Amino acid sequence: MTHLAVPKTYKLYIGGKFPRSESGRVYEVTTAKGEFLANAAKASRKDARDAVSAARAAVSGWSGATGYNRGQVLYRVAELLEGRRAQFVDELTKVDGLTAAAADKQVDAAIDAWVWYAGWADKYAQVAGNGNPVAGPFFNISVPEPTGVVAVVAPKEQGLFGLVSVIAPVLVSGNTVVVVASETSPLSAISLSEVLATSDVPGGVVNVLTGSAAELAPWLADHSDVNAVDLSGAGDLDWSDLQVKAAQTLKRVREPETGEVERSVERVTFFTETKTVWHTKALI
C-alpha cells in the first residue's frame, strides 16, 4: 500500500504558538517552476501587532538571562537544525530550486552561523564595552545592552541562511525579534520556527511572520513599541518611507544590505545600546 502524503500546514509563529493569520488569508507558495507547494499564512497588520506584543513580553526574560545561558540556547538551535537537516534540504530544493548540494551547503552555513553567533553571547560585551579612564574619583564603565524589540525584514534570497544570518545576531545580546520572512521562500522560516519551538528559545523571543513584506514592514516600522528595524532584506521595498516611519519614535534603523549578509559582531552590536555607569570612588 502506498502512503498518501500528509502535507504540512504552514502557519505563523507568534509567542511560541503557531496561529493562522487572524485575517484568515493565505498565499500560494510554489516551486521554482511554479508548481503549488503549500498555502502559507499571509500575515496581517494585526498579526504583526500581536507579534510585537509577544516579543515585548519576552524581552525581560531573554535579556535577563546570562550570556552563558543565551549562548547555550542558541547553540542548541544549531544542534536541532543539524538533526532536521533533511527537511530543510528538501524544502530548499523544492522552493528555491536548489540542487541538493547547494541546499546542503546552505543548511551548513545556517548551522555554522548559529554556532558562531552563539559563541558571542558571553563575549560581545567585552569587545564592545569599556572601562573609561575618566579624570576624577569615579569608577566608570560602558556596557552594551540589547535595544529591545527588533523588527527584521529578512533577505528575499536564501530562505534559510538569509533568515538565520539576520535573526541570530539580533538575538545574541538579548533582543527579541519579529521577522518578516522571505515572501517567496517562507517554508524554511516556518520549519525553523518549529526548530525554535522545540529548542530552549523561550516563546516570543522569535516571532515569524510570512506574507508580504511590503504590507507588513510599514506597520512594524511605525509601531511605537518596536525599538529597532533591520531592513537588511528590504532593498526592494520603499525603504526610505520605512525609515521615515521609524523616525517617529527614533528607532534605530539598519539600512538594506546589498549582497549576501556577512556574519559580523557589528551585526550584534548594532542592535545594542551603550550604557555608561559612573560611581564615586573613595577609600574614606
Added chain:
Amino acid sequence: MAASQTSFLDYAPAPESTSILDLKDSYGLFIDGEFVDGTGDAFTTISPATEETIAEVVAASRKDVDRAVAAARKAFDGPWSRLSGADRGKYLFRIARLVQERARELAVAESLDNGKPIKESRDVDVPLVAAWFFYYAGWADKLDHAGLGPNPRALGVAAQVIPWNFPLLMLAWKIAPALAAGNTVVLKPAETTPLTALIFAEILQQADLPPGVVNIVTGAGETGELLVNAAVDKVAFTGSTEVGRAIARSTAGTGKKLTLELGGKAANIVFDDAPLDQAIEGIVDGIFFNQGHVCCAGSRLLVQENVEAEVIERLKHRMSTLRLGDPLDKNTDVGAINSREQLDRIRELSDIGEAEGAERWSAPCEIPAKGFWYAPTIFTGVDTSHRIARDEIFGPVLSVLTFRTPGEAISKANNTPYGLSAGIWSDKGSKVLAVADKLRAGVIWTNTFNKFDPSSPFGGYKESGYGREGGRHGLAAYLASAKEGAR
C-alpha cells in the same frame, strides 16, 4: 555684625571683567578659513541677563550653506584626507592648547551670551572643551583601535547642528571626534549662542588649520535645515527630540549617517539608605546646574516614600542658599534663562503643573528687573500622569515623585519615551548595580550627577536619540569600517 546690617553671606559682586573680550560689532560666517559676509539677513545675539545686544551675526542662506559645504568638500578631498593621522592629531593638540590659553576669554563670552554662571563656564565647560580636543587628538593616529577593524575611513563632510545650552562644549563634542576621524565639518551653532563658536573660528585661524576643514555658519532653524539637507555625508545633531525626529525623516533614504543626542526626562532615584547630604547636593546639581538647561538633567526626583519629607525639607533648605543673579559674578549659582522663548515655556509648563494639582515651591531669591530669570522651583505631589512628570521642561524645575520599592523605582524611572540619563543614590552596592542594570538610559550616575568626561560615552536610549559622543564609541559616529563601501 560689625561691618554692616547685611549678612556676611552678601558675597561681593565679583564680576569677571569683560575687558578680556575683544568682540566685534558684527560677525560674518567662517568659510574656507576666513570670515566672509553672508548673504542672509543679519540678527543680533543678546545677553539673556540684561537683554543688551552683544553683536550682530548673519543667518546663513542656502547659497552660504552650499558654499560652506563646498569648502568642506574641497578640504576633505584635498589637504585633509592626505594628512597623516599624526598630523591631524597635532592640529587638534594645537587647538586644545589655544583653548586653554584663551580659556578666560571663552568663559566670559560664554556666560555673557548664554547666561550661565561664570563659575560653570570657567570650571566646567571650557576645561572640558580643552579636554575633549586633547582626548581626540590622541585618537587621530590610532583609529585602527577604534573598534571598526583595520583602516577605518572617514565619512566625508559632516553637518553638525548644536544647541544653546553648552554652546562651546557641544562644539567640541562634535568637532573633535569628527576631525580626529578625518572628516571635515560645517557646524551651525544655536541662534541665541553663536559667540563662542565665532571666537573658536579665530582659534582655528591661530592654529593654522587648513581652510575649509571647519566651517561655521550661524543662523536659526532654517539654516540648520539647509545644512542637514545639503550634500553632506554625515549629520550630527544635539537638540530637541522634535527636531531630531524631523532630521531623521529628512535624511531617510539618503544614506547619510546620522547621530542624534536629544531630550531627556531623567529620574534621579534617592533610596532611604542614600548618603543623604550628598544626595541633596546631587539633586541640586542634577536640576539646577546650568539653570536646568541640560538634556540629561535629573528633572524627576524619585524619592523613597519613607524619607520623602526629610529629603524635601533638606532640599528646600539647600535651595534657599542658591544665589541667582549676574552670570558673570563668581558667586552666582544660578544664572539667566537663555531666552524669552525658553522662559515662556518654563512658565507655561510650571503653570500646567500647578493646574494639575502639584504643589509648587520656589527658592526665595530676588529676581533681577531685566533679563530672563526663573527661580529654582520644585513641585511635590507629582504623579506619573502629570505633564511636568513627562515633558522635558529644560529649566530649573524639579518634579518630585515617590516610590516604595526598588522595583517600583525602576518601573517609574523607565516609564518615559526618553532614555538619556538617570541617577541613583544609595550606599548599598548590590542594589545600586542591580538598579543601574535595569534602567533604560545611556548614562547612569550613581552617588553623583551631571559628570562628563571625554573618555566616557554619552548618549541616549529610545527617543533620546542614537549614537554616542565621547570615548572610543564616539569615534564610531564619524568612521566607516574598511568593508563598508565609500560614500
Added chain:
Amino acid sequence: MSTQAASRPRSPSTGASRGVHGVSDNQVLLAPAERAIQMIGGDLTEKALRRHLEGLPGVDAVGLEARAASLATRSIKTTSKQWALDAIIRMIDLTTLEGADTPGKVESLCAKALTPDPADLTTPRVAAVCVYGDMVPHAVEALGEDSGINVAAVATAFPSGRSSRTIKLADTRDAVAAGASEIDMVIDRGAFLAGHYGLVFDEIVAVKEACMRPDGSYAHLKVILETGELNTYDNVRRASWLAILAGADFIKTSTGKVSPAATLPVTLLMLQVVRDWHTLTGERIGVKPAGGIRASKDAIRYLVTVAETVGEEWLQPDLFRFGASSLLNDVLMQRQKMNTGRYSGPDYVTVD
C-alpha cells in the same frame, strides 16, 4: 588596638566587665546621659547606641569633598572680609601644646592673646588660650581677671588618650580646679575603631561629670575626635553624633598632632551633624576645627562653610572656634593690609 582596648581598666561608671566580642557587651547599660536618653530611649544599652550610630546616613566622600571645594570658591566682599577677620580673631583658641612649653612661653602666649596687635589696640582679643593642664595656673595668672579670654586645657591624656580612665578624670579635675573654663578632651580612638562605642560614650559622660565645679557649674567640654585617626567620614559622623549624645558642648576635629588635622570636608561634615542635631532638638552645638589652618584665606573658607551649612548665627565664639597658633599672625597681617592698603610682613606682627 582591640587587645589594648580589651585589657584596659573597666569603666568606673559601670564597674562591669565587658567582653570584647560577647553578646554581653550589648546588654550593658550605658551612663544615663540626658541627650542620649531623649534621642535613643530610656533603655540605653551599648546595642541601642550602636544601632543608632550605624543607622545614620552614610557619607559619600567624593560628594562631600566636591561640596567643600565649591564652598571654597566663594569670594566675599571687602566689608564682609573686614568683619570676617575680626570674627576669626574672636574665635581663635590661641594654642601652645608642646613638650617644651614653659611658664614663660605660656605667659608670652597670654600677652599675645590680650594684645594681638600692639600697633592697633582696636584689634579684638582671641576667645581662649589653649594649653596643657599643668600650664593652666600660669595662663590664669597671666590673663588676670576680666580679660574676657578663657583658659582651655587639653585633658584625658592628650593627645593619644592612652591611659587609664582614673588618670584621665584626674587630669580633667585638676585642670578645672586650676581655673580652666574649657576642657578639650580626646576620645579613645582605639575603643572607637574596635567598635566599643559604649566605652567611648561612658568616658565622655564621665569626663563631663569631672568638668563640674564645686558650685555645680560646668567647664565647657570640647570633644576631640582626632578625625585623622578615625579615617573615614562615616566614622567622623558617628563619632560626632556619639560625642553630642554623651554631652559635648563642642566637637573638635583634631589634636593637631596627627595628620591630616582639620580639613574643610571634615569640618563641613561635622557642621552637617550639628545642623541635623539642631533641627532635631533645637540645641546648638559648637564646632572647632584645629590644626593646619594657617592662612586667613583658609579661615574665611571655614566661615563661609559655617554660614552656608548651619547659618550665620554659628559665627560666634560660643559656637565656632579655630584651634590655631600661626593663624593669628596671618589674620593680623591681613588686617593691617586692609587698614593701610599695603601688604604687611612678619616683622610687623609679634612672635609669641
